[in-house]
Amino acid sequence: MSHPCLEIFKNEASPKTNIISISLSINQDNIGVDMPYQNILLKYQKLDDNCYITNAKTDSILLENQDFRKLFLEDLKLVLKNQKLPINSFHVYFQLWSLDGPENQEQLAEEFLEMLKNHLKSWLGSQKIPTKRINLGIVSQKEIMSIVPFLDPKYLRCLEISNARCPNDNPIDIKEFLNTEQFKELKMFSMSKVIVDVPWESFSHLEKCSIRWQFFRKEDLEKLRELFIQTPTMKSFQISTQHIASYDKVIGPAKKCVTSWGAPYEEWIDSERNLQFSLFPREGDWEFAVGRITKK
DSSP, rough: OOHHHHHHHHHTTTTTOSEEEEEEEEEEEEEEEEEGGGTTEEEEETTTTEEEEEEETEEEEEEEOOOHHHHHHHHHHHHHHHHOBBSEEEEEEEEOOTTTTTHHHHHHHHHHHHHHHHHHHHHHHOOBBBBBBEEEEEHHHHHHHHTTTGBTTOOOOEEEEEEESSSSSSEEOOHHHHHHHHTTTOOOEEEEEEEOOOOOOGGGTOSEEEEEOSOOHHHHHHHHHHHHHOOOOOOEEEESBBBBBHHHHHHHHEEEEEESSSEEEEEEEEEETTTEEEEEEETTEEEEEEOOOOOO
């Protein structure tokens, strides 16, 4: 097997070094790298004390007495260090924990995250990875912070976070992440199947936001409405939740409506402030949406 990363990315002047899309799938005993526009589909696997690398499941090589994680990180350095243009789509899925994993899997996960941060810090220096959009599959703030601080806030505008491993909603603390320059420069932010509980004003700089909230109370609606009043740049906000309240005392009686595909929902219109509030049932859940009414 001739190594595709070496062939394509060792030459800094090559136009192929500019990545359009990259996906990383990080597991306990293997790591996948997919760069479709460079025709690279690599898998780094732990095989006893060796590293077994395959490319598109056809070419393969066995590197004896090599740590698959370190080989992956060396190739990632080769791929990203000369990236000049912003990556359109960057996906990172952490799957460092499983129900049938080894007893020390939490320790192994911690070790890899620390290794990842140290490698990025050492070869990036003051340089940041240019990307417009990133999608993270995570279960903890540590996983977020192993990647996000190394992204260039000058380009990053959209961040999507999903629950990578737990079948049910997972509450996480994101206070450290909210203080990053990268988050403060975002225009669009979404979190799914991950419950957060932070001040509503944390999202005031965003244009579009979608989050998971455990209890969406009347007081929360009042704060969210005030956020829209005070933040003219905000266009839409969606909250998925299992627990709702009666909102009539905040925004008046609801109008019963039906979507174009026949699904019932409730709607409130605030004509004075050009705001539309909607409540949709979602298979045992609820979705509350707030948006600005576009004047025609």
